[in-house]
Amino acid sequence: MLMMGFAGFLGLIKIVLMGLAAFGLVDAAIHREDAFRAADKQTKPFWLIILGIALVVSYLFSIMSFLPVIGLIASIVYIVDVRPALRQASGKGGGRRGGGSSSDGPYGPYNGGR
Template sequence: MELVNPVIIAITWVLAVGGALIGVFAAVDAVSRRPDAFAAADKQTKGAWSGITVACAAVFAFGVIGPFGVFGPQSLLWLAAMVGSLVYLFDVRPRLREVQRGRW
């Protein structure tokens, strides 16, 4: 157990910090996009996605502060925040980029 515990703590910190970086990137990207691009991409409004990604970033921030608490990487709330951020990054963001480049 002496060997496993530091590994678990290190993995938890890496997940917490990685999640925080993903959350902050998604929130900044959502806030910086034009509002009309969301409608043109047939996605929720800018306010909705900004709110979702900022809430996810807040959960990730609390996960870094206390990675073994209720907001840590081993919690369902952290997992829900990760899903919200990844949906934005891999579904919404590419469509917004296409619309803003004029390919749509």
């Protein structure tokens, strides 16, 4: 019974690994090629190939192998490093919705007490 619970846990981890790789692959596919160059990151085909391999490896191999771990690292690098740089290069990032300026407060523009 304990082994069945462990196998279920490994199955959940495998689904999470596949989800991260699939999310990164779809996100990389929808960004334009020039955004990768503007963000000074690797090319779009490079990331599509890496994330595609990560998705296939996480599907085919057991989590106990080292290959899905390498795919996980590639997915995390894309999501944590490349994706924010792409969003900022394409004008979607910066943490602000609507692209507000640096003088905006939480309720609108700051007018300096006027």
